[in-house]
Amino acid sequence: MTKDLERDLGLFAVIAISMGAMIGSGIFILPGIAMAEAGPAVILAFVIAAILVVPAALSIAELGTAMPEAGGDYIFIERGLGPSFGTIAGLGTWLMLMLKGSLALYGGMFYIDFVYSLPTWELAVPLLESTLSIPGVRALGITFALLFIAINLIGVKQTGGIQSIMVVIMLVILGVFIAATIIQVDGANYESFFSEGLDGIFGATALVLVSYAGVTKVAAVAEEIENPGRNLPLGLLLSLIITAVIYALLVFVLVGVVDGDALTGENENVPMGVATEIVYGDAVLGGVSIGFFAVAAIVFAALLALVSTANAGILTASRYPLALSRDDLFLKKFEYIHPRFSTPFVAILTTGAIIIFIVATQEVDEIAKMAGAFQILVYILVCGALIAFRERDLEWYDPDFHTPGYPWVQLFGIASGIFIIAQMDTQEIVGSIVIVIFGFVWFKFYAEDKIDREGVAKGLARRQAGKQFVEDTEQQLADDGTYEILIPIRQDVSREQEDALIQMAAPIVSRRGGRIRVVRFDEVPDQVPLDIPAEELSETDLEFEERTDELVRYLEVPVEVGEIVSHDTRHAVVNFAERTGADLVLARREATSRLGTLFGRDTDWIMEHAPCDVVFVQHEQRIGIDEIAIVTDRSPFNDPLKVELADAMADVLGARVRFLFAVGEDAPDELTETIEDYHAELDDLCTVPVESAIVRTDDAVSGLSMELESSDVVMLSTMTHRRLPDLLIEQRSDRLAAAIEQPTMLVHSKETRRGSFLRPILERLLFE
Numbered sequence: 001m002t003k004d005l006e007r008d009l010g011l012f013a014v015i016a017i018s019m020g021a022m023i024g025s026g027i028f029i030l031p032g033i034a035m036a037e038a039g040p041a042v043i044l045a046f047v048i049a050a051i052l053v054v055p056a057a058l059s060i061a062e063l064g065t066a067m068p069e070a071g072g073d074y075i076f077i078e079r080g081l082g083p084s085f086g087t088i089a090g091l092g093t094w095l096m097l098m099l100k101g102s103l104a105l106y107g108g109m110f111y112i113d114f115v116y117s118l119p120t121w122e123l124a125v126p127l128l129e130s131t132l133s134i135p136g137v138r139a140l141g142i143t144f145a146l147l148f149i150a151i152n153l154i155g156v157k158q159t160g161g162i163q164s165i166m167v168v169i170m171l172v173i174l175g176v177f178i179a180a181t182i183i184q185v186d187g188a189n190y191e192s193f194f195s196e197g198l199d200g201i202f203g204a205t206a207l208v209l210v211s212y213a214g215v216t217k218v219a220a221v222a223e224e225i226e227n228p229g230r231n232l233p234l235g236l237l238l239s240l241i242i243t244a245v246i247y248a249l250l251v252f253v254l255v256g257v258v259d260g261d262a263l264t265g266e267n268e269n270v271p272m273g274v275a276t277e278i279v280y281g282d283a284v285l286g287g288v289s290i291g292f293f294a295v296a297a298i299v300f301a302a303l304l305a306l307v308s309t310a311n312a313g314i315l316t317a318s319r320y321p322l323a324l325s326r327d328d329l330f331l332k333k334f335e336y337i338h339p340r341f342s343t344p345f346v347a348i349l350t351t352g353a354i355i356i357f358i359v360a361t362q363e364v365d366e367i368a369k370m371a372g373a374f375q376i377l378v379y380i381l382v383c384g385a386l387i388a389f390r391e392r393d394l395e396w397y398d399p400d401f402h403t404p405g406y407p408w409v410q411l412f413g414i415a416s417g418i419f420i421i422a423q424m425d426t427q428e429i430v431g432s433i434v435i436v437i438f439g440f441v442w443f444k445f446y447a448e449d450k451i452d453r454e455g456v457a458k459g460l461a462r463r464q465a466g467k468q469f470v471e472d473t474e475q476q477l478a479d480d481g482t483y484e485i486l487i488p489i490r491q492d493v494s495r496e497q498e499d500a501l502i503q504m505a506a507p508i509v510s511r512r513g514g515r516i517r518v519v520r521f522d523e524v525p526d527q528v529p530l531d532i533p534a535e536e537l538s539e540t541d542l543e544f545e546e547r548t549d550e551l552v553r554y555l556e557v558p559v560e561v562g563e564i565v566s567h568d569t570r571h572a573v574v575n576f577a578e579r580t581g582a583d584l585v586l587a588r589r590e591a592t593s594r595l596g597t598l599f600g601r602d603t604d605w606i607m608e609h610a611p612c613d614v615v616f617v618q619h620e621q622r623i624g625i626d627e628i629a630i631v632t633d634r635s636p637f638n639d640p641l642k643v644e645l646a647d648a649m650a651d652v653l654g655a656r657v658r659f660l661f662a663v664g665e666d667a668p669d670e671l672t673e674t675i676e677d678y679h680a681e682l683d684d685l686c687t688v689p690v691e692s693a694i695v696r697t698d699d700a701v702s703g704l705s706m707e708l709e710s711s712d713v714v715m716l717s718t719m720t721h722r723r724l725p726d727l728l729i730e731q732r733s734d735r736l737a738a739a740i741e742q743p744t745m746l747v748h749s750k751e752t753r754r755g756s757f758l759r760p761i762l763e764r765l766l767f768e
Contacts, residue, residue: 010226493588570605613750
């Protein structure tokens, strides 16, 4: 049994990942340092840097649609130019990402120090001023580095949703700053625009190149992007354009409202903080001084961006020694995956240790320039790799996106990259040469004898470099009119729970003449590329396959088994159900809690996004089913679905169906007659014997739970939870499911609209 990989990153996620990796040091740290080199023309430096990145971005977009594999630029260079250049690219990218993470960590701490040094700090927090002391900037950076190393070691989940929210918050704060400040620019500040000449502009360009390093980060997760032919190139270009415009506007505003000496002085590492303090430090709104709060908002955005970049730097950087090790190009110990946390322990520890060393010993401008040098070196190799693939005219190389202007765009990328490196300081030039020489020497003496492959540039395509995604057997799963139930199995589901779900689905499928698809969804930490667990079959995987095959032999319905690896199980379940045309998702659900409601449940997300009906099961199934109870609630969609499922199960199992509805003790006869007529209409939908009961009680949960004691399976309606209303008033179905011990099927029709804010309140008023 093979494991498929799940593509669950859409266009917005691609843009969010790319922009989230770019918006950081570029605007919050570097403008002041760059202005010291270029003067007011620093604006052009940011624009030129964006232009220099375009050839590599377009090349990676094309290569990513041809080879949607984890690893990104390293994979493309290794396959195109050969393992020797792949070694250089892997080491160079690893160093660049570590330097970028170090820059964010070290530079971000200057903002904390800046806020603490403001005169308004004592006014804003007088009780803390006398007791709180801020450690040194480097010490703060090292402290945060240790925290992020620990987070990545234990595989704490990072989600695209959180990343998207952070990007939106940053854009809102920066957008408000631009809109409110651009009208205050002083044209005199732009005089002597080219005072530092072309050398100053190119030097500043080399410095700020690292601002755009994140644009190609998303290529490292190319195999996790849905519809990569559209979303990868479009996401890369949109994120680059949007970020370049934001950078240009922000630098234009900074130069226009702040005197050059203020930006390049002792606070040159906190240009956004300095600008906000100068412009809004004395601002008053409605008699209230807002200067401190304006600075606090900018500092919050800076820390949000820089801390996110630093954490993502450790996460992403650690993948490169792991990839090199798996390709026999680096020490095998870097391939070690921790058995408990499923994270690359050695790779993360080594990456973190180097970042701590950089933070402790290097200056901000040195870190930025060295990161830019390694970045442009990798971009040169990427452009060369694309040329190698194109010129070989390989049959399997069939990208969904083709770079416009080939080969001139790539040749420009190579030439401009070499030119910019030549404009850098001696340290950066030497560093670039050293990494190239070291990469070749390391490959020659360590890796050459361990591998027997070459890049396409030498005429030998590695096995099937254009490995395509397994599309979950989409071709054979085209809708053929049969009823299909998808049973998603999480890693924490026991054998008994899995068997109960399959046995519950079997009679429904038997009646409808369909099939069951049992899929185990393995969720791995973001720190680990999906292809690592996909290539390995653990004892648990083999046990899952064996026990499922054993159970299937006793069922008279077709059952197919598979496994999917993803970083986000809920997205993977919904995407799989949509691609395979599932009619029903039948999954296990743990008892709900108020805390779960507050932070959001995966089950709610699945109900809201699934393209089909969804049923969640609580409690273990009893042996033998004689009675299936349906608690009706006059839902126009859920009740018919419950009846349909119960009738199918009862027909195959020889069971009976019972309808129950709770009314108050003093409910009028007109209401009970209405319910009886309603149950009669539902009875017409059944082919098995049906009983009907109206439960008079002032406590619906207590009264119904007593009536349900004789039932073997209970069916209830469920709906998506709203955080605030359901936190205050719990859904009756949740309370009833928690009060009984019988296997409970919580049914949600795809036609059911999301519950409104008033739904839980109205439910309690009407039925209790």
